[in-house]
Amino acid sequence: xxxxxxxxxxxxxxxxxxxxxxxxxxxxxxxxxxxxxxxxxxxxxxxxxxxxxxxxxxxxxxxxxxxxxxxxxxxxxxxxxxxxxxxxxxxxxxxxxxxxxxxxxxxxxxxxxxxxxxxxxxxxxxxxxxxxxxxxxxxxxxxxxxxxxxxxxxxxxxxxxxxxxxxxxxxxxxxxxxxxxxxxxxxxxxxxxxxxxxxxxxxxxxxxxxxxxxxxxxxxxxxxxxxxxxxxxxxxxxxxxxxxxxxx
Amino acid sequence: xxxxxxxxxxxxxxxxxxxxxxxxxxxxxxxxxxxxxxxxxxxxxxxxxxxxxxxxxxxxxxxxxxxxxxxxxxxxxxxxxxxxxxxxxxxxxxxxxxxxxxxxxxxxxxxxxxxxxxxxxxxxxxxxxxxxxxxxxxxxxxxxxxxxxxxxxxxxxxxxxxxxxxxxxxxxxxxxxxxxxxxxxxxxxxxxxxxxxxxxxxxxxxxxxxxxxxxxxxxxxxxxxxxxxxxxxxxxxxxxxxxxxxxxxxxxxxxxxxxxxxxxxxxxxxxxxxxxxxxxxxxxxxxxxxxxxxxx
Amino acid sequence: xxxxxxxxxxxxxxxxxxxxxxxxxxxxxxxxxxxxxxxxxxxxxxxxxxxxxxxxxxxxxxxxxxxxxxxxxxxxxxxxxxxxxxxxxxxxxxxxxxxxxxxxxxxxxxxxxxxxxxxxxxxxxxxxxxxxxxxxxxxxxxxxxxxxxxxxxxxxxxxxxxxxxxxxxxxxxxxxxxxxxxxxxxxxxxxxxxxxxxxxxxxxxxxxxxxxxxxxxxxxxxxxxxxxxxxxxxxxxxxxxxxxxxxxxxxxxxxxxxxxxxxxxxxxxxxxxxxxxxxxxxxxxxxxxxxxxxxxxxxxxxxxxxxxxxxxxxxxxxxxxxxxxxxxxxxxxxxxxxxxxxxxxxxxxxxxxxxxxxxxxxxxxxxxxxxxxxxxxxxxxxx
Numbered sequence: 001x002x003x004x005x006x007x008x009x010x011x012x013x014x015x016x017x018x019x020x021x022x023x024x025x026x027x028x029x030x031x032x033x034x035x036x037x038x039x040x041x042x043x044x045x046x047x048x049x050x051x052x053x054x055x056x057x058x059x060x061x062x063x064x065x066x067x068x069x070x071x072x073x074x075x076x077x078x079x080x081x082x083x084x085x086x087x088x089x090x091x092x093x094x095x096x097x098x099x100x101x102x103x104x105x106x107x108x109x110x111x112x113x114x115x116x117x118x119x120x121x122x123x124x125x126x127x128x129x130x131x132x133x134x135x136x137x138x139x140x141x142x143x144x145x146x147x148x149x150x151x152x153x154x155x156x157x158x159x160x161x162x163x164x165x166x167x168x169x170x171x172x173x174x175x176x177x178x179x180x181x182x183x184x185x186x187x188x189x190x191x192x193x194x195x196x197x198x199x200x201x202x203x204x205x206x207x208x209x210x211x212x213x214x215x216x217x218x219x220x221x222x223x224x225x226x227x228x229x230x231x232x233x234x235x236x237x238x239x240x241x242x243x244x245x246x247x248x
Numbered sequence: 249x250x251x252x253x254x255x256x257x258x259x260x261x262x263x264x265x266x267x268x269x270x271x272x273x274x275x276x277x278x279x280x281x282x283x284x285x286x287x288x289x290x291x292x293x294x295x296x297x298x299x300x301x302x303x304x305x306x307x308x309x310x311x312x313x314x315x316x317x318x319x320x321x322x323x324x325x326x327x328x329x330x331x332x333x334x335x336x337x338x339x340x341x342x343x344x345x346x347x348x349x350x351x352x353x354x355x356x357x358x359x360x361x362x363x364x365x366x367x368x369x370x371x372x373x374x375x376x377x378x379x380x381x382x383x384x385x386x387x388x389x390x391x392x393x394x395x396x397x398x399x400x401x402x403x404x405x406x407x408x409x410x411x412x413x414x415x416x417x418x419x420x421x422x423x424x425x426x427x428x429x430x431x432x433x434x435x436x437x438x439x440x441x442x443x444x445x446x447x448x449x450x451x452x453x454x455x456x457x458x459x460x461x462x463x464x465x466x467x468x469x470x471x472x473x474x475x476x477x478x479x480x481x482x483x484x485x486x487x488x489x490x491x492x493x494x495x496x497x498x499x500x501x502x503x504x505x506x507x508x509x510x511x512x513x514x515x516x517x518x519x520x521x522x523x524x525x526x527x528x529x530x531x532x533x534x535x536x537x538x539x540x541x542x543x544x
Numbered sequence: 545x546x547x548x549x550x551x552x553x554x555x556x557x558x559x560x561x562x563x564x565x566x567x568x569x570x571x572x573x574x575x576x577x578x579x580x581x582x583x584x585x586x587x588x589x590x591x592x593x594x595x596x597x598x599x600x601x602x603x604x605x606x607x608x609x610x611x612x613x614x615x616x617x618x619x620x621x622x623x624x625x626x627x628x629x630x631x632x633x634x635x636x637x638x639x640x641x642x643x644x645x646x647x648x649x650x651x652x653x654x655x656x657x658x659x660x661x662x663x664x665x666x667x668x669x670x671x672x673x674x675x676x677x678x679x680x681x682x683x684x685x686x687x688x689x690x691x692x693x694x695x696x697x698x699x700x701x702x703x704x705x706x707x708x709x710x711x712x713x714x715x716x717x718x719x720x721x722x723x724x725x726x727x728x729x730x731x732x733x734x735x736x737x738x739x740x741x742x743x744x745x746x747x748x749x750x751x752x753x754x755x756x757x758x759x760x761x762x763x764x765x766x767x768x769x770x771x772x773x774x775x776x777x778x779x780x781x782x783x784x785x786x787x788x789x790x791x792x793x794x795x796x797x798x799x800x801x802x803x804x805x806x807x808x809x810x811x812x813x814x815x816x817x818x819x820x821x822x823x824x825x826x827x828x829x830x831x832x833x834x835x836x837x838x839x840x841x842x843x844x845x846x847x848x849x850x851x852x853x854x855x856x857x858x859x860x861x862x863x864x865x866x867x868x869x870x871x872x873x874x875x876x877x878x879x880x881x882x883x884x885x886x887x888x889x890x891x892x893x894x895x896x897x898x899x900x901x902x903x904x905x906x907x908x909x910x911x912x913x914x915x916x917x918x919x920x921x922x923x924x925x926x927x
Contacts, residue, residue: 051794077796091787094780101777102784105796110805113778162795279705330893335705336608340846341892343839347885355878371878479712479835486709517724524717528710532696535706 002064004029004196005050005166010059012049019045021220022059027166029064032188032197034207036231037217038241043200044086046217047168050198051083052076063166078108082164086171088151092144096135096154099143100126103158126161132190133157134183149180156187160195167191169199173206185209216240257397259504260404263497264459265477266484267411268452270496273485274428276445278328279339283481284474285349286316286453290460291469292353295374299367304379305465309403312461313454319349320453324446332431332445346475354471371471376464400462407455412493414451424448483527489537499538503527553911554904561854561903562771566764572756579751586750586759586824588864591844593763593817595860596770596853598845601810603852604774605803606786610708611715612841615686615811617832619818621722621735622685624828625669626678629659630739644669645737646730663727675742679819686815687808694807698800703789712835719833734829741823750824759820766813770853773809782806843884847891849900859899 005027012020020042027033035043048054050061052073061069068076077083091099104122107113130136133153138146143154152172159167172188173181181203188210191197201207207214207228214231216223218240224231231237265287272278290312297303297311323345331338355361356369368374382396415421423444426434435441460474467473488499503523510519530538569589576582594616601607629642643657643666651662660667671677693714697707722729729735741748741758748755773779785792785799792799822828831837841860848859863884870880891898 053790073790073793074796074798077794083794085791089788089791091784091791093787094783098780099784102781102792103795108796108798110778110801113781114773114776116772116776118777158795327889327893336708337892337896339705339708340842341889343843344885344888344892347881348889351878351882351885355882361879475836479716482709483713486706515724517720521717521720521724524713524720528713528717531706531710531713532700532702535702 002029003027003062004031004064005198006060006062006065007046007050008060008062010046010049010061011057012045012054013057018220020049020056023217023220023222024059025215025222025225027196027198029196030193032192032199032210032212034211034214035198035200035217036207036214037223040219041217042220043217044170045220047083047170047198047200050076051081051168074108077105077162077164080163080165081168082159082162082166083168084152084155084159084170084172086174088148088155090143090146090151090154090158092142094143095140096143096146097126097139099154099158100129100161103161105162125163129157129160132160132187149176149183152176152180152184153187156184160191164195166196166198169197169201171200171202173201173203181206182209256504257394257400259500260401261459261462262477262480262484262504263500264404264407264455264462265481266488266496266500267408267493268455268459269478269481270485270488270490270493271411271415271424272449272452274490274492276328276332276427276449277335277338278331278449279335279342279482280323280328280449280452281339281343281478282323282346282349283342283453283456284476284478285346286320286456286474287460287463287477288353288469288471288474289319289349290316290457291376291464291473292369292374292460293457294376294461294464295469296368298377305376305382305461306379308376308461309458312457314457316457316460317450317454320456321446321450323453324449328449329442329445346478350471350475374469376461376469378465382465396465400465403458403462407458408493408497411451411455415493420444420447483523487527487530487538492537495537502538553914554907557907557911562767565854565858566767569760569764570757572760573753579753582753582756583750583824584868585861585865586756587821588861588868589760589763590817590821590824591841591860591864592857593766593813593820594841595844595848595856595858596767597810597813597817598841599848599850599853599856600770600774600813601807602842602845603850603856604779604786605782605806605810607803607807608705608708608842609711609807609810609838610835610842611711611713611838612810612814613833613835613838614711614715614718615690615814616818616821616837617715617718617722617828617830618686618689619682619815620822620828620832621729621818622672622681622815623678623819623822624735624738625672626675627738627741627822627826628735629669629673630675630742631737632739633737642673644730644735646733647727650727665725665728668728682819683812683815686818687812690808690811691804694804695800698803698807701800712838715833715838716835719830722830722833729830732830734827734831736827736829738822738826738828748823750826755823759824762816762820766816767854767857770809770813774853778802778805843888845898847887847898849898849903851897852900852904855898855900855903 003026007023007025010020010023011018023042023046035046037043045054049056052071056069059069060067063079063081066079068079068081071079091102094102101118104118104126130139133156135150135154135157138150143151146154156172173184176184185206188197188199199210211228213226214228215225216231216237223240224234224237265283269280269283272280293312293315294305294308297308303311323342327341327345328338331341352358353369354371356364356366359366360370378396382399385392385394415424423434423439426437426439427441427444431441463473484500484503485496487503488495503526506526507519507523510522572585573582576585594612598609598612601609628644631642633645643659643662647662647666648657655662659669659673697710702710723731725731746754748758781792781797782802785797785802789799818832844860844863845856847863848857849855867880871877895901897904
């Protein structure tokens with residue numbers, strides 16, 4: 001198995017407070033990895049570091065062997081990292097179809113895009129994503145008018161359209177109903193294998209549904225790593241979660 | 249020394265204008281392009297009070313404060329209240345308000361359509377009389393003191409201190425600061441954000457009115473006198489850091505000094521150009537201003 | 545009801561508006577015989593171009609430029625310099641080589657009456673002896689300034705109000721520099737008494753129908769080109785950067801590059817407008833760089849519709865035409881300003897999408913009515 005994402009000694013220091021502190025892990029190609037941790041463990045910060053939103057102070061991030069540690073956000077994205085935010089982030093004043101069109105970004109330059117039509121293969125891919133996310137009936141609606149769940153699926157769909165190799169998902173089911181959550185799980189299951197996925201999530205039901213390997217973070221450090229069964233019985237994990245009532 | 253003094257008194261008026269702007273902008277996220285017109289209204293209040301009520305400068309000051317505050321309150325109620333959260337739109341709408349206020353004065357509230365003329369209004373130039381004891385320079389330890397300039401500086405210092413006191417040492421000031429930091433949380437804590445906003449806006453407008461009276465003491469009063477000032481005021485606010493009183497004071501001083509130094513080295517026009525250049529550089533370098541508290 | 549931005553009907557309606565606009569502009573000289581009005585209208589068409597440039601940067605890119613007058617002014621000055629050197633009156637002032645009259649008045653006694661050295665900096669005028677140079681510079685200079693400014697602003701990720709304040713401060717700064725450089729620019733007075741644009745021996749007297757077309761046709765072409773530009777994928781991506789710059793970044797787009805490109809295009813259009821304006825108005829002055837003028841452009845675009853190129857252009861033309869009609873008497877002129885102020889407040893409060901938004905709602909309503917008629921169903925259109 002090839003390593004998709006290699007994180008090595010990653011550290012960020014916010015004026016003395018280390019939100020992520022010497023964190024290392026290897027995520028393999030096609031793997032689905034869930035990151036757990038109590039509040040303030042540094043999960044979202046880790047996502048910020050990988051996607052380039054926050055510059056790290058030490059350590060390295062490699063994407064299929066290429067060092068992407070110090071690249072700006074759009075360059076990291078072009079290397080193949082896609083990110084979904086906790087609060088759905090879509091282009092609210094554009095239609096759903098326009099959102100998906102914009103997400104086709106293999107030619108990101110200004111001048112390359114001074115044309116009206118899109119290649120047939122790109123249109124084909126958009127159709128596939130529409131199929132997967134079931135956004136067909138709302139294609140011509142403004143994204144800002146979608147329901148919370150639809151907005152989340154649109155954002156997921158945009159990551160697929162973007163052809164991100166590694167997808168970072170920050171609490172993809174936050175604020176969703178049970179039905180919406182299980183549909184989200186379906187979409188994520190469908191991506192498994194063809195994409196490498198990193199999920200931060202609190203909903204344990206959802207985690208059990210999708211997880212293969214789990215990484216537990218605590219105070220910015222790696223606490224435990226392994227399959228679900230092993231993590232649930234790990235004493236260090238139970239201790240870390242004691243304050244918030246254990247994993248539930 | 250004398251030029252320094254004149255510069256200082258000009259900076260003082262600029263500071264008064266910027267103080268009003270920084271609390272309205274900081275508290276409500278409103279870019280009030282009509283702020284200059286509130287200065288103008290303050291000046292006209294003094295002119296009219298002098299003509300019709302025979303008020304002198306000292307009585308005109310509180311009257312102008314009240315008038316400008318009243319107009320500001322009205323503008324907040326009618327226009328700005330509907331635009332919270334749309335900062336660029338507040339800029340545009342208040343620019344329309346600015347034209348309206350200017351034209352109301354120029355057209356004598358529309359009476360000039362009927363051939364009625366009100367002495368002290370209209371498109372022409374007006375003057376405000378300054379009591380003679382404030383215009384006679386006197387000697388103090390070998391330095392010539394311009395009493396009116398000194399008066400301006402003293403009034404500004406007093407009002408700046410009063411503003412600081414109101415904001416930091418009173419219950420209403422605490423509410424204003426809470427609204428500045430986060431209006432939603434402030435509302436959740438039971439603060440009547442609308443009332444606080446309206447009062448803050450009225451107070452900032454009142455300061456503009458006072459600045460207008462002080463300005464009228466050495467400049468002719470005309471309907472478009474405020475238009476040029478508001479831009480300078482904004483530059484001071486942005487450089488100082490939005491919502492920061494101390495920042496505004498320091499920034500008014502800084503820009504005033506830069507202007508003064510370059511006016512001596514080159515000329516008035518280039519000095520102003522240098523100030524604009526410095527402001528642009530500062531915004532590019534630190535968009536949040538030079539003297540700001542950190543927010544996330 | 546929510547208009548469907550991608551529906552066929554609204555696309556056709558949109559193009560129909562463009563077609564009607566262009567037809568009216570091109571046919572106007574056939575019905576309007578008063579050359580003075582024709583000249584006025586050509587100026588307002590130029591203002592329409594300015595409104596369009598504002599809509600492009602404000603509506604589509606979300607960049608409010610309160611200093612668009614800078615680019616307009618630079619364009620106007622560049623071309624006015626060339627036309628000044630063609631001015632007959634400048635020739636008469638005791639030199640066989642044309643030297644602008646104000647340079648003679650500003651020159652030190654005994655200075656050679658040559659463009660190279662009559663006043664300090666007058667050599668800058670040398671290349672403008674070629675009319676084409678002034679024409680090219682009228683677009684190249686604004687674009688270059690915009691490229692530098694936009695690179696600074698957007699690479700440093702300055703946004704929102706701060707962009708507005710920077711552009712405002714910059715237009716004021718350049719205005720002061722122009723006023724201060726009296727020996728080169730004629731300071732406050734600006735460049736007046738210009739010669740006429742001459743192409744192939746034909747002199748474009750501003751009060752000729754030919755000159756009207758010389759202005760009107762480029763305005764129409766720019767309108768169509770800008771419409772094409774925003775319809776491209778790049779235009780769509782630009783709108784996405786306006787909605788959510790971070791999302792666009794995480795999709796791989798270099799947001800700053802898009803902002804810089806469209807900001808510069810907008811500046812280029814404004815510079816071009818400046819050049820055309822000089823042809824019609826025979827004048828370039830520092831008043832082009834006044835704040836009130838730059839903000840007026842924003843007002844035109846807001847009234848016409850900030851999200852519609854043609855809406856903003858029509859807004860500019862309408863407001864100026866009505867103003868010119870109303871300004872026949874002095875009192876009415878002041879009253880008109882009052883109305884403009886009021887109108888503007890009302891538009892911002894109640895009609896944030898401007899006249900174009902109103903028109904779009906009307907077209908959506910019509911579309912719904914037509915659809916209902918076609919299917920023969922008497923149900924209400926879905927909200």
